[in-house]
Each structure stands twice: as C-alpha cells, then as structure tokens.
Amino acid sequence: MAVNMAQETRQETGEVPPLDPARIRADFPILAATVHGNPLVYLDNAATTQKPRAVLDAIARYYTEYNANVHRGVHYLSQVATEAYDEARRKAAAFLGATVDCEVIFTRGATESINLVAHSYGRQHVLPGDEILITGMEHHSNIVPWQILCKESGATLRVVPIDDDGNLIMEEFDRLLNERTRLVAVTHVSNALGTVNPIRDIAAKTHAVGAVVLVDGAQSAPHMPVNVRELGCDFFVCSGHKMYGPTGIGLLYGRAELLDAMPPYQSGGDMILSVTFEKTIYGRLPSKFEAGTPHIEGAIGLAAALDYLNAQGLDRVAAHERGLIRYAESALRAVPGLRLMGAPRQRAGVIAFTMDAAHPHDIGQVLDEAGVAIRAGHHCAQPVMKRFGVPASARASFGLYNTRDDVDTLVQGLHEVNRIFA
Numbered sequence: 317m318a319v320n321m322a323q324e325t326r327q328e329t330g331e332v333p334p335l336d337p338a339r340i341r342a343d344f345p346i347l348a349a350t351v352h353g354n355p356l357v358y359l360d361n362a363a364t365t366q367k368p369r370a371v372l373d374a375i376a377r378y379y380t381e382y383n384a385n386v387h388r389g390v391h392y393l394s395q396v397a398t399e400a401y402d403e404a405r406r407k408a409a410a411f412l413g414a415t416v417d418c419e420v421i422f423t424r425g426a427t428e429s430i431n432l433v434a435h436s437y438g439r440q441h442v443l444p445g446d447e448i449l450i451t452g453m454e455h456h457s458n459i460v461p462w463q464i465l466c467k468e469s470g471a472t473l474r475v476v477p478i479d480d481d482g483n484l485i486m487e488e489f490d491r492l493l494n495e496r497t498r499l500v501a502v503t504h505v506s507n508a509l510g511t512v513n514p515i516r517d518i519a520a521k522t523h524a525v526g527a528v529v530l531v532d533g534a535q536s537a538p539h540m541p542v543n544v545r546e547l548g549c550d551f552f553v554c555s556g557h558k559m560y561g562p563t564g565i566g567l568l569y570g571r572a573e574l575l576d577a578m579p580p581y582q583s584g585g586d587m588i589l590s591v592t593f594e595k596t597i598y599g600r601l602p603s604k605f606e607a608g609t610p611h612i613e614g615a616i617g618l619a620a621a622l623d624y625l626n627a628q629g630l631d632r633v634a635a636h637e638r639g640l641i642r643y644a645e646s647a648l649r650a651v652p653g654l655r656l657m658g659a660p661r662q663r664a665g666v667i668a669f670t671m672d673a674a675h676p677h678d679i680g681q682v683l684d685e686a687g688v689a690i691r692a693g694h695h696c697a698q699p700v701m702k703r704f705g706v707p708a709s710a711r712a713s714f715g716l717y718n719t720r721d722d723v724d725t726l727v728q729g730l731h732e733v734n735r736i737f738a
C-alpha cells in the first residue's frame with residue numbers, strides 16, 4: 317500500500333503523465349459505435365468492460381496461428397499454445413503480486429473462484445459451530461456459496477452491517493470476529509456502492525483469530541494496483557471480463573500452502589499425476605484445480621488485457637478514474653431530485669443513485685435512447701438495496717476510457733428524465 321501511495325503522490329505532483337483517454341479510446345473499436353443514432357457512452361463497466369484491439373488480436377492470433385490443446389501434445393502447435401497458456405499464468409501471478417505462479421488458478425470468473433474455495437477449503441475446514449463472516453455489501457456470488465457451505469456444515473453465517481454512507485461498520489466487524497470464525501469473505505470494492513474496504517486491517521484482524529480471509533476483487537482489480545501480499549489476503553478472486561479481457565476466464569489467487577493442502581474442486585483429465593481403478597494421485601498446483609481442457613484463448617486474451625493495463629499503469633488508471641468520479645459526484649448532486657446511494661469514505665469505479673421522478677429502469681431506458689449505457693436493477697446485491705430501502709438503483713460505472721464528456725452526456729440524459737417524468 318505504501319508503494320501505491322507513493323505512486324499516487326507522483327501522479328499528483330505531475331511526475332507521471334496522466335492518462336490520455338482520447339488515445340486510449342482509439343484502442344477500443346466498439347467505442348466508435350452509435351446507439352439509437354447517438355455516439356455510445358459506455359458507463360456499465362462494473363458489469364463488463366469493453367475490449368481493446370490488443371485483446372481481440374491476441375485471441376484471433378491464437379486461433380489463426382497456434383490453436384492446439386495444451387499440456388498434451390508433443391507437436392509444435394501444442395508446445396506454442398502451452399507456452400502461451402503458461403505465460404498467461406506468469407503474467408497473472410505478477411499482476412496480483414503472487415509469490416509463485418502456481419498460486420494462480422484459472423477459473424471461469426470470480427464466481428467460480430469463490431465456489432472453488434467454498435467447496436474445497438470450506439468443506440475441509442468449516443465444521444458445526446464454526447462461523448463465516450461476510451459483509452452487508454457483498455455481491456450474491458460472495459453470499460450464496462457461503463450460505464450453502466453453512467447449511468451443509470452446520471456453521472453460522474454472520475454479516476457485518478454497513479452504515480448510511482455505505483461504509484463497513486468496523487466496530488461491528490471487531491465485535492463479530494471471534495475464535496469461532498473460520499473464514500472472512502469480503503469485497504475489496506462494492507459493486508453496488510463503490511465503497512473501498514480496509515482490507516489490510518481486516519486481514520490482520522482475521523489472522524489474529526486464526527481465520528483466513530478471501531477478498532472478492534472483481535471490482536478492484538480493474539481500477540487500482542493490487543498486491544495480494546501487501547493486502548495480506550489468503551485468497552483473492554477476480555474476473556477477466558471486468559478487466560478488459562474475455563468472458564469465461566477468471567483468477568483465483570491462493571497462498572501456496574493453503575492450495576497445496578486443499579482437495580480438488582472438480583476432477584477428470586489434466587488434474588492427475590496417475591490414475592488406476594484403485595487409486596488416483598492428484599497433480600501438483602496449479603493443475604490439481606484445473607480439470608479438463610482449460611479456457612486457453614481466455615487465458616491468452618486475459619494476459620493481453622493485463623499487458624494493456626500494465627502499459628497504461630494501474631496507478632495512472634486509478635488517478636484518472638478518481639478524478640472522473642469526483643467530477644461525476646458533484647455533477648450528479650446538481651441534478652434536481654437525484655440522490656446518491658451512499659457516500660463512502662473511499663470510492664472506486666461505481667456511483668449508484670435514485671431519482672424522485674423515475675424508477676431506475678425508466679432512467680436506464682431514457683439514457684439508452686441517448687446512447688448512454690448504465691445499469692438499472694439490484695446489481696446482484698439485493699441485501700444492499702434492502703439496507704437502503706430501495707428495490708433497485710441506477711448505476712454508472714467507469715473505466716479507463718471514460719471522459720468528462722461521458723459524464724456530461726449522462727447528466728444531460730438525467731435532466732431529460734426529469735423533463736419527461738417530473
């Protein structure tokens with residue numbers, strides 16, 4: 317974290333040149349599209365991000381130049397594909413700050429990564445009377461797997477509440493954490509509120525009671541430098557498609573000693589050392605957790621996305637988006653009848669709001685007519701909606717290619733909502 321702060325200071329003192337969104341936008345072919353006759357303004361990045369040409373080209377190159385299965389063939393194409401797949405893992409491990417490459421497992425996404433930990437680590441370690449601690453701002457993907465595990469194991473799910481600003485109530489965290497806690501599962505950044513949680517503090521306290529911490533990084537990894545060792549987490553999960561990479565590929569980071577001791581999640585080809593009808597010896601990390609033919613082009617595309625993010629610099633991405641969010645917060649506050657949902661101490665990526673004049677779905681519809689893509693609904697975080705007493709919210713979420721012009725077009729659209737419905 318000290319490194320990140322130093323990077324931020326460099327950015328603020330102008331040592332690092334700021335991102336040039338105009339140049340970046342040219343890398344994303346889809347951003348030239350029009351929607352209902354208007355230029356596309358894409359503000360649904362928390363749902364999924366658009367893909368730069370470098371990612372599209374890397375996937376096309378795989379299929380046109382070296383398509384083959386990995387880890388199986390002695391032939392040339394298979395060797396090239398295997399090298400690219402292994403290289404993707406090296407890049408992912410470096411991106412997350414893992415100690416060794418085999419601490420990174422390729423999965424289908426954040427959801428599958430959490431399920432892997434719940435099924436494998438959870439079934440091994442969580443017993444009747446134990447507790448699992450989550451927070452009131454989790455995505456359903458970081459709630460339901462723990463609910464199922466608790467039901468199966470006889471453990472209890474405890475939930476750390478959030479305050480009216482959308483911050484975690486850390487006094488409640490301290491109160492709920494105890495020697496029965498086996499695992500804390502917490503989002504790094506809330507997809508419904510944009511709240512950035514104090515992971516280092518949470519991880520240190522969790523370890524002090526002998527439990528492990530899983531961090532849901534689906535909404536942090538695209539927006540800020542992440543280093544799993546600096547965060548002090550035991551598991552970290554994220555999704556390629558929210559990081560400018562393809563769908564269907566995600567990452568699970570786990571500390572090697574934990575992953576090593578965990579049983580397989582799925583079984584079959586590729587995850588074994590030897591099989592007889594009497595006995596199977598499982599493969600070593602990471603193959604133990606990657607049964608079957610993997611999502612090869614997904615890993616290659618994700619590696620290209622990580623290269624792209626690294627080339628821009630995550631510190632510069634974070635600074636650019638911070639500036640944009642500050643600008644958007646004050647512009648949105650000036651729209652009559654609009655209420656921001658939460659005012660977290662630290663925010664990344666997301667601003668959610670409601671309007672007196674219209675339901676979020678109507679807001680989304682009017683904005684869509686203007687070419688502006690936002691999200692309207694519960695954002696797979698129904699407990700957050702309940703906490704704020706609303707059935708749904710409108711959510712604008714930002715990426716490295718968004719500009720103040722995008723925010724201005726959004727705000728214009730919201731004035732149009734008022735004109736139509738108020």
Ligand code: PLP
Pocket residue numbers: 362363424425426427428455457458503505506507532534535555696
């Ligand atoms: N966690 C958070 C915070 C999310 O925002 C999302 C997706 O929106 C997920 C988990 C699930 O990600 P995926 O659907 O890519 O598995």
